[in-house]
Amino acid sequence: MEARNFSYQHLFDFSKSVFVSIGCSEEHALIASKVLLSADLRGVDSHGVARLSGYIRLWEKERINARPNIHVVHETPSTAVVDGDAGLGLVVAPFAMEVAMEKARQVGTGWVSVKNSNHYGIAGYHSMMATAQDMIGISMTNASPLVSPTFSKERLLGTNPISVSIPANEEPPFVGDMATTTAANGKLEMLQRKGQEAPQGWVQNKDGLPTTNASGVKEGGALLPLGGDREHGSHKGYILGSVVDIFSAVLSGANYGPWVPPFVSFLEPSDNPVGEGLGHFFGAMRVDAFRPANEFKQHMDTWIRRFRNSEAADPLQPVQIPGDVERKMEKERRSTGIPLLDPVVKDLSELAEKFDLSL
């Protein structure tokens, strides 16, 4: 499939103009674009500008509020619940992460559960906010149900990602950012486009049986929890996805499990919701709430170097630290631009036309 390269700045400015066009404040349009584009920079193409038109369609259906009053509805010294007022998750999430970090400044750690939000972009953006402050950042979110628990043929969980970012001293931070499924939905969509089969352990069909059909999810099947099947530990992926769901939504009062509203605008949310919008969960821990920050960060350097320099099974494929691949991609794309596939360019051109902008 053909692709065209766009500079980061160009796509950022375009995205910001689109968000301003639907009524977002300058400040919200800026932060939303920064979060959205961070996915493209880091190579998580499925969560970047390719989704911009999806957010706009949700706004057109009045399922996203461009002028939200995002606010804390309950708190203790180390916790808070934030109501996103149906705002863009891209804006709600950084607000909530700031609340977590402020609490960490006060009492060592801060933990914030969020309701009434929407898709928040890549989990890693939010956890990474903490590392420059010598804090560990944690970010997770529930999402539209696409995943079946072990033994089930129903879709009850989202790909429910977890991200943990940890500062080091001379080394770059450790940035883990992972869906709690074997494979992300974006990877399946790539295989569909190429007409290729999916590996075993990624997908089950509508009867709950293993399949290598890359369109299995679209045809009523489901993504599988990390592990793939019971013998390979899928009950562990199911535990992880469930914990993300409960921390994000049962703690906050958002929708959970099969009630989580779909991201795509052509599917309607549940008639009998169990909460408001979808949910996120954030944590911030000051490292000096445990030991002096310089000590901690020097040991992180030792940890990172020992792992990175460990003997590889294949010398051509060195051992990597979580975050390495994305950092390399970001460096490259900041210099040579972000490649967008033709259908994405077409999508953005339609947005440009709709709001009288130029792409």
Next chain:
Amino acid sequence: MEARNFSYQHLFDFSKSVFVSIGCSEEHALIASKVLLSADLRGVDSHGVARLSGYIRLWEKERINARPNIHVVHETPSTAVVDGDAGLGLVVAPFAMEVAMEKARQVGTGWVSVKNSNHYGIAGYHSMMATAQDMIGISMTNASPLVSPTFSKERLLGTNPISVSIPANEEPPFVGDMATTTAANGKLEMLQRKGQEAPQGWVQNKDGLPTTNASGVKEGGALLPLGGDREHGSHKGYILGSVVDIFSAVLSGANYGPWVPPFVSFLEPSDNPVGEGLGHFFGAMRVDAFRPANEFKQHMDTWIRRFRNSEAADPLQPVQIPGDVERKMEKERRSTGIPLLDPVVKDLSELAEKFDLSL
């Protein structure tokens, strides 16, 4: 292999007598036995009395201190670091979990990283302490290096389990308790005894290549992170195991990665340790620090019922909630007793002889 049944009370009394024999206080012997035996009750046979002689051998080598001064070395309102003083992890862990829960009472949540400890039994015992107090409990620990990061042929991580326990109202609590590997080492040992092959994705050989040899780990290979290989998400198991290692040991000042001291007494700890003993990490979150406890617990009932009643792929294999299997086992074993394999009975008989006790 032959097995004999013993009552819970019998094994508990025996274990307590053994701990008293090495010099533990009555109080410590009691809690250590309770934690140890909880593994046998819940069906995690590899972590129960089968390990009692292992703890005693470490004490004989002066690597476990029977009279530890377990104490907080640093704290903030929501965090603490605990020094286990080389005590039994079985005793250090409940102490640290109590500290986390007391902090949660004060400021909403409590987070405790522990150094200078030893093997702490099953992760789930400690996280479950929280649920009766209407708190979410979190427990994790690092462990002797047996696991290779994705692409590596060195063993740099332990099976590093994570447990999360969450209270419900009428339903029993959600209790997730999982190693961050595809399969636990205990399962491999079972296959070895039976002379059977291991499934693909559990083990790699000493060259870092996939193997179905159930003795692969003993022959210089390694267990694989949850996911098994890169295509099935082993980099995610590697992230999870790493986060457990860092929270447990880099935050506290314990040994991490390949420096974690081995549980078996015939292997010596590193000559150049990067910290003290091994590390754990505990969290406690008061659910009413987020929303009223009854609201939260009623929604947990809804969550649990929706998942438990979801349509199964095979009607003979219903969908389970994390904790269901272990609760069923505990009920059964409290009534009919705990089966111990002959080698374990022999091991305990030798302990009885050594300390002039009767099994």
